[in-house]
Amino acid sequence: MSQPVELPRWMDIGLLPIVNLGLALIVCAIMVAVVGLDPLQVITLLVKGAFGSPAGLSYTLYYATTFVFTGLAVAVAFHGGLFNIGGEGQAMMGGLGCALVALGLGDHLSAPLLLPLMVAAAMAAGALWGAVPGALQAWRGSHIVITTIMFNFIASALLAYLLVNVLKAPGSMTVESAPFPESAHLAGMHQVLAALGIAWPRTPLNLSVLLAVAAALAVYLFLWRSRAGYELRAVGFSPDAAHYGGIRPRGQVMLGMVISGALAGLVGINELAGVQHRLLLDYVVGAGFTGIAVSLIGRNHPVGIVLAALLFGALFQGGAELAFEIPGFSRDMVTTLQGLIVLFSGAMAQVAAPGLARVYGWLRPQPALPATEGARGG
Amino acid sequence: MGVPAVRMDGINKRFGAVQANREVTLTVAAGTAHGIVGENGAGKSTLMSILYGFYQADSGTITIEGRPARITGSREAIALGIGMVHQHFMLVEPLSALDNIMLGAEPDWRLNVARAQVRDKLDALMADTGLQVRLDTPVEELPVGERQRLEILKALYRGARILILDEPTAVLTPQETEQLFVTLRRLRDAGTTLLLITHKLKEIMALCDAVTVMRQGAVVFDGPITDCSLDQLAEAMVGRRVHLGREAGARRATPGATLLAAQGLQWRDAMGVQRLADVSLTLRAGEIVGIAGVSGNGQSELLEMLSGMAQPQAGTLSLGDGVDDGPAARRFGPGRWLDPSTARRLGLAHVPEDRHRCGMVLPFAAWETSELGYQRSPRFASAWGWMKRQVMRSSTAQMMEAYDVRPRNPELRASKFSGGNQQKLVLAREALAPEAPPKILLVGQPTRGVDIGAIEFIHGRLRAMRDAGGAVLVVSSELDEILALADRVLVMDRGRIAGELAIADCTEAALGRLMAGADAGVKAAI
Numbered sequence: 093m094s095q096p097v098e099l100p101r102w103m104d105i106g107l108l109p110i111v112n113l114g115l116a117l118i119v120c121a122i123m124v125a126v127v128g129l130d131p132l133q134v135i136t137l138l139v140k141g142a143f144g145s146p147a148g149l150s151y152t153l154y155y156a157t158t159f160v161f162t163g164l165a166v167a168v169a170f171h172g173g174l175f176n177i178g179g180e181g182q183a184m185m186g187g188l189g190c191a192l193v194a195l196g197l198g199d200h201l202s203a204p205l206l207l208p209l210m211v212a213a214a215m216a217a218g219a220l221w222g223a224v225p226g227a228l229q230a231w232r233g234s235h236i237v238i239t240t241i242m243f244n245f246i247a248s249a250l251l252a253y254l255l256v257n258v259l260k261a262p263g264s265m266t267v268e269s270a271p272f273p274e275s276a277h278l279a280g281m282h283q284v285l286a287a288l289g290i291a292w293p294r295t296p297l298n299l300s301v302l303l304a305v306a307a308a309l310a311v312y313l314f315l316w317r318s319r320a321g322y323e324l325r326a327v328g329f330s331p332d333a334a335h336y337g338g339i340r341p342r343g344q345v346m347l348g349m350v351i352s353g354a355l356a357g358l359v360g361i362n363e364l365a366g367v368q369h370r371l372l373l374d375y376v377v378g379a380g381f382t383g384i385a386v387s388l389i390g391r392n393h394p395v396g397i398v399l400a401a402l403l404f405g406a407l408f409q410g411g412a413e414l415a416f417e418i419p420g421f422s423r424d425m426v427t428t429l430q431g432l433i434v435l436f437s438g439a440m441a442q443v444a445a446p447g448l449a450r451v452y453g454w455l456r457p458q459p460a461l462p463a464t465e466g467a468r469g470g
Numbered sequence: 471m472g473v474p475a476v477r478m479d480g481i482n483k484r485f486g487a488v489q490a491n492r493e494v495t496l497t498v499a500a501g502t503a504h505g506i507v508g509e510n511g512a513g514k515s516t517l518m519s520i521l522y523g524f525y526q527a528d529s530g531t532i533t534i535e536g537r538p539a540r541i542t543g544s545r546e547a548i549a550l551g552i553g554m555v556h557q558h559f560m561l562v563e564p565l566s567a568l569d570n571i572m573l574g575a576e577p578d579w580r581l582n583v584a585r586a587q588v589r590d591k592l593d594a595l596m597a598d599t600g601l602q603v604r605l606d607t608p609v610e611e612l613p614v615g616e617r618q619r620l621e622i623l624k625a626l627y628r629g630a631r632i633l634i635l636d637e638p639t640a641v642l643t644p645q646e647t648e649q650l651f652v653t654l655r656r657l658r659d660a661g662t663t664l665l666l667i668t669h670k671l672k673e674i675m676a677l678c679d680a681v682t683v684m685r686q687g688a689v690v691f692d693g694p695i696t697d698c699s700l701d702q703l704a705e706a707m708v709g710r711r712v713h714l715g716r717e718a719g720a721r722r723a724t725p726g727a728t729l730l731a732a733q734g735l736q737w738r739d740a741m742g743v744q745r746l747a748d749v750s751l752t753l754r755a756g757e758i759v760g761i762a763g764v765s766g767n768g769q770s771e772l773l774e775m776l777s778g779m780a781q782p783q784a785g786t787l788s789l790g791d792g793v794d795d796g797p798a799a800r801r802f803g804p805g806r807w808l809d810p811s812t813a814r815r816l817g818l819a820h821v822p823e824d825r826h827r828c829g830m831v832l833p834f835a836a837w838e839t840s841e842l843g844y845q846r847s848p849r850f851a852s853a854w855g856w857m858k859r860q861v862m863r864s865s866t867a868q869m870m871e872a873y874d875v876r877p878r879n880p881e882l883r884a885s886k887f888s889g890g891n892q893q894k895l896v897l898a899r900e901a902l903a904p905e906a907p908p909k910i911l912l913v914g915q916p917t918r919g920v921d922i923g924a925i926e927f928i929h930g931r932l933r934a935m936r937d938a939g940g941a942v943l944v945v946s947s948e949l950d951e952i953l954a955l956a957d958r959v960l961v962m963d964r965g966r967i968a969g970e971l972a973i974a975d976c977t978e979a980a981l982g983r984l985m986a987g988a989d990a991g992v993k994a995a996i
Contacts, residue, residue, distance in 0.1 A: 317859070319851040326842065329831045336779060336820070336828040337843040338811030 099449055109389065109396075109437060111444050113403075116436040120429045129421060134414060141413025142406035148413065150281060150295035156398075156405030157297075157362045160304040162383025163390060163397040164311050165356035169222075170392050171315055172348030173328035178225060178240025179356040180380025181247030182218040186357025187364050188251060189217025191269055191371035194364075195259070198273035206275050210365055211303070211358070218357020219350040221247060226349030230342040236349075244380070255373060268372040278365040298366030300358070304401075307355060308394040314351070324348055356380060385430075388438035404430070473536040475500040475632050475663040476521065481530035483516055490516040491527070492687040498632075498680075500535070503654065503664040505674035505695075508684035509707055509921035511888055514667050517684070518634050521665075522554045523547040534632070553630025555621045557637040563610040567603050568592070571624045588627070595626060600656055614764070615646040619653070632663045639673060643764050644949065644982035651677050669922070670950075671703050683707055708922045725957070726755035729790035729910050729941040730818070735775055736784040745771045746782065747965040753910060753941040755790075758932065760956025761945040763985050768965035769945045770823055773914045776943070777820035778808035779828075789816050789910070814843055814908075819900035821893075823914030823945065829896040832885035836875075837866040839884040840899045849904045869898035874927065890924030893917070897928060901935060911935055914945045916955075929955060949978060961985055 099108065121131035142152045162179040169176035176182075193213040197206060225239035252267070261270035278298050285292040315321040327334040327344040334341060363375050386404055390396030411426025436443075476498040483491040491513045498504040508514045519525045521532065523541040532539050534550045541547050547554075561570050568585060571592065578584040589605065596602055601619045609617060618638065625633055635654075639647045654677060658664055666678060674681050675695065683691035683706040691698070691706040730753040737746040746768050753759055761769050774780040776787065787808060789800040800816060802808045813820065822828035830839040841850050841862050850862050866880040873894040875887070884892065893916070900911065916932065917925040932955060936942050946952050952959055959976055961968045961984035969984040 317856055319845055319855045319857050322838065322845055322857055326831050326834070329833050330827070332828045333831045333842060336810055336822055337845065338809065338814060339845075 099445060099452065103448060103452065104445075105391070105396075108441070108445060108448065109391075111448065112437040112441060113433065115444065116429070116432040119436075120432050123428065124425065127420075127425070129418065134418070134421070137414050137417055138410035139406075140410075141417070142410035147293040147295055148409055150293065150297040151409040151412075152402065152405040153301050154295060154297040154362070154367075154405070155408040156401040157301045157304045158359050158379045159382055159386045159401035159404050160308060160398055161355055161358045161362065162379050163386030163401055164307055164383075164394065165218075165352045165380075166383045166387035167390070167392040167394070167397055168311060168315070168324075168355065169348050169352040170387060171321075171328045172324045172344055173331065174226075174229070174345065174348050174352070175237050176222065176240055176349065176352045177237055177384065178222065178243045178353075178380070179383045180376055180378070181240070181244035182221045182353040182356035183359035183376045183380050184244075184247040184251050185221040185353075186214040186218035187360030187371060187375060188254070189213035189215075189357065190360040190364055191259070191272070194272040194276035195269060195371075198276045201275065203275040203277075207278060207365070210276060211361055214357040214360040215354035216357070218360075219354040222349040222353020222356070223346060226346050229349075230345040236345075248374075251371075252373060255371065259371060266372075269370050272365070272369045276365060277369055278361065280366070296367040298362065300362035300366045303358060303361065305398075307358065308398050311355070312394045320347065356383070385434040385438060388434070388441075403433070407433075472500060474498055474533075475535055476665070477533040478517070478521065479531045479533070481517065481520060481527045481532075483513075483520060483525060483527050489687050491520070494530070494684070494687070494689055496682055496689070496692075498663055498665060500663055501658060501661045502679040503658050503666060503677050505666045505668065505678035505681040506684065507668060507671060507674055507681060507703065507707060509669070509923070511921065512684040512707070513687040514684050515636070516687075518554070518636065518665065518667055521547070522552060522634060548628050548630070551629055551631040552634065553625025553628060553632070554634040555618065555625060555636065555638060557640055559617050559621055561609045561617060561620065564608055566606050566608055567612065567620050568605040570609055570620065571605075571627050575628060592623065592627065595623065599623075599626065599660070600653055601626075614641045614766075615643075615649065618642070618650065622653070622657075626657075626662075631661070632665065633657070634665045634667070636667045637669070638666065639668070639670065640947075641765055643985045644978050645986050647673070671700050671707075672950075674703065675700060685709055704922065710923075725757040726939065727790055728752050728754050730776070730787070730943075731790075732776060732785065732787045734785040735772070735782045735787075737771055737775065737780070737782045745965050746775070749785075749962075749965070749967055751960060751967065753943055755909070755939050755941050756936060757957045758936045758942040758944055758955050760952035760959045761943065761962055762949060762952045762959055762981055763947070763962035763968075765947045767962045767985075769947075769962050770914070771965075772962070773820075773823060773912055773943075773945050777818070777822075777912050778810045778813040779820075779822075781807040789818060810843065811846070814903065817906065817909040819903060819908035819911050821896050821900050821911070821913040821916065823918070825892055825896050830884045830892060832883070834884055835881050836870075836884055836887070836895060837863045837880035840866045840869055840880075840895055842899070844899070844904050847904045865904070869895065869902055872902065873898040873931070888921070889919035890921045893920050893928065894924060897931060901931065907938075908940065910941045910943075912943045912945075915948075916944060916946060917948070917951060925951075949981060952976075952981075953978075 124131045124134050141148050143149055162183060165179045165182065166176055190210045190213055193210045194206070197209065221243060225236055225243055228234040228239050229236045255267050255269065259269040260267060278300060280294065281297040281299070281301070282292040282294045284299065315325060323334065323339045324344050324347060326337060326339055327341050331341050334344070359376060359379055364371060368375060382404055386397055386400045390400035407426060407430055411423060414421050414426065415423045474497045476496065478494060478496040481491050481494040494513070494517055496517065506514045506517070516525065520527050521541065523543045523546055526542060532541060534552070539550055541550065562573065565573070568589060572584060572588045576584045577587050592605060601623050603616055603620045603623055604612070609620070612620065622633065638650060642650060654664060666674070668674060678695050680694050681698065681703065682689055683703060685707060691703070733750050735746050735749040738744050749768070749772055761772065763769050775782045782804065784804055787802045826832060831842060844850060850858055852858060863880050867878065869875065870878045870880065875891045875894045875898065887895065900908065913932065916928050920928065932942055932944065944952065944955050953976060957973055959971045959973060959981065961981060963985060971980065
């Protein structure tokens with residue numbers, strides 16, 4: 093029979109995700125074995141590819157940076173009771189905002205002025221793309237899940253139109269903007285470390301990774317230390333109680349979506365200012381959707397999201413390495429592993445909980461019964 | 471006396487660290503009405519859930535009509551002749567009464583054939599028991615009393631010889647309650663065994679042949695009703711002497727200035743149903759005004775309008791002196807209505823009817839939820855918008871001390887407190903507002919889901935607020951509570967104030983007549 097069981101906090105936060113991850117890996121190992129490969133070899137290569145070398149580690153961190161932004165975006169909206177599926181579109185618009193500033197002002201400003209402006213523009217554009225569905229939900233009751241999905245398509249179409257008709261470099265055959273001027277390049281990590289006298293391979297990892305750490309800290313402070321975060325969480329948990337508490341739900345919907353969109357918009361900084369140095373089509377490649385999984389597995393908490401983003405970054409990088417090293421091992425297998433992790437850690441996160449609780453019940457010392465004085469009086 | 475209908479022996483049941491049932495032994499003689507009373511969390515609902523198969527006992531045996539039984543689900547319970555009428559009815563509202571009874575027990579796959587067969591049986595059953603229900607009416611159109619008869623009929627149709635009723639009178643008027651008891655007595659005399667879970671001791675005295683009192687999971691009293699008095703039962707339940715109701719030498723109310731005056735409040739819901747029709751009332755300093763009525767007759771809506779949670783379509787509201795903003799800022803009409811944060815600023819505090827939905831944010835820690843509504847107070851937030859978490863924690867600790875909230879742990883989630891302690895926490899927050907104590911306190915269902923010990927405490931606090939010159943409005947569906955607290959009683963019926971009585975003129979009969987709309991010349995459909 094099902095009973096209301098409760099795990100102690102350390103098991104709920106620490107042990108359960110590890111158990112879920114382990115289950116996903118076991119199922120994946122079985123699949124790898126069925127395909128005729130050695131699971132142990134695959135997992136070793138995966139881990140080695142992701143963390144085994146400075147270059148591998150850098151790629152892992154670079155991917156993780158993007159996932160931290162989109163994961164935080166999903167989490168902030170989620171705490172306000174909003175399921176923002178539009179991270180993809182908001183990230184695209186963030187890139188557009190960052191590119192417009194870089195292309196328009198790049199020749200007039202130096203890097204220390206230009207880069208903060210690009211960050212602000214990326215956040216503002218992402219925020220705008222989150223704010224419109226937010227407003228539609230707050231004042232017109234259009235469901236945020238539907239509108240944010242639709243806004244992904246609109247963003248994609250808008251970007252294609254602008255690139256083909258407006259921003260394409262004259263005479264170029266590829267659908268991409270002119271390259272950003274030098275002052276709009278965010279320093280790569282290898283450059284920064286070289287300046288400090290440390291040799292580091294050239295990888296896409298750039299200073300955005302520090303921005304991601306700062307964003308995670310800021311989200312924590314906002315949600316749990318500020319009054320605005322308190323009000324947002326109150327609305328997310330209980331709109332009626334929030335209304336009773338004098339909090340206007342509409343304002344909170346807007347706030348949640350604006351912050352969420354701004355965080356997603358930062359993807360543009362990592363990908364465009366940090367790596368591509370130009371605006372192109374489809375540079376977000378599903379990171380907005382991966383952010384949903386990252387937030388889910390990270391329990392919507394910044395620390396969890398950073399860890400989950402690292403996991404997904406490692407899967408991306410290690411998976412690419414695997415496809416390269418083992419003939420016959422396709423990227424699809426890595427995608428399958430990701431799917432299994434989302435399944436076990438997200439959708440079925442609580443499946444293992446009753447079993448764990450039972451084991452815990454056997455192992456822990458029996459607590460003393462509540463006071464029984466007078467229980468047999470009368 | 472023969473074989474007992476139900477015998478439960480040495481029942482133990484534990485949920486985590488809580489021992490919900492401790493060596494419980496219960497014997498119910500066949501063809502009697504047996505009451506089970508206890509405070510919230512005393513284990514009576516757990517015991518009945520074990521009997522009905524929702525839970526399995528950790529140890530202990532159950533014997534039904536002399537045969538040992540292993541009840542692992544409601545299906546087994548029904549097969550053994552056990553029926554249950556839940557406090558919240560388990561009915562499909564758009565379906566007719568007949569279809570509800572038939573649901574899951576259709577005798578034929580052709581519904582018209584099945585309906586004809588069921589109808590024949592039900593007609594006989596209704597004639598035998600006196601449980602009259604309009605079988606072809608959709609449940610959503612049936613009044614509450616009739617829905618309850620439908621639930622009982624459903625259990626009997628499925629062959630229940632042992633009927634468990636969980637708080638059956640919670641939603642009924644005194645007259646409906648009386649009618650229910652007539653029916654139940656008739657059922658009992660025809661041989662049905664009744665098990666009645668309730669916290670209303672008067673009903674136990676009126677209906678039952680025997681009573682079992684539970685406290686902290688164990689049986690503390692068990693015996694025939696003739697052996698005990700109301701006071702003894704109450705004492706057994708709580709474990710000490712309690713005093714509910716009006717004190718003999720209660721301080722007379724000395725009402726002062728009018729602090730709240732509402733005129734002609736009107737409200738129609740989204741479906742166009744008139745929920746409030748021309749409601750006017752005043753609230754003066756130093757009095758407790760009680761709003762009585764059967765649930766769903768506009769009391770909730772009235773409370774929402776007065777507290778600023780919702781806006782009426784017509785009517786005005788003015789709040790009395792004591793604020794510096796000038797009189798215009800304290801007058802409200804349809805164009806500019808009160809909102810919850812303005813209400814708090816003007817010294818109007820509100821303990822909402824549904825503390826789980828509105829009164830607290832259940833997943834929040836106690837210290838977070840006990841500043842809800844006052845989070846913008848400079849005491850709790852810095853100019854830059856950071857929460858002063860230490861101040862909030864210590865403020866919550868003080869509230870817990872002053873209102874005896876247990877456990878005194880500001881870090882505990884709000885949802886983990888018992889109903890009584892949650893209510894104390896909400897009341898403490900509203901009564902001890904950070905800037906200045908409120909002048910007006912609106913309280914909805916002050917003691918719903920609250921145990922007797924806490925009821926006494928909460929009533930004491932409300933009287934203390936009144937004596938300190940506060941204006942208190944109490945909306946309650948418990949007549950006893952209204953009678954114990956109020957200085958003046960307004961009765962609501964179908965969105966109107968059906969009448970006003972000074973407390974000296976209040977009798978249950980008089981209130982019941984107003985509640986049932988008898989004075990308006992319209993008898994509720996039966």
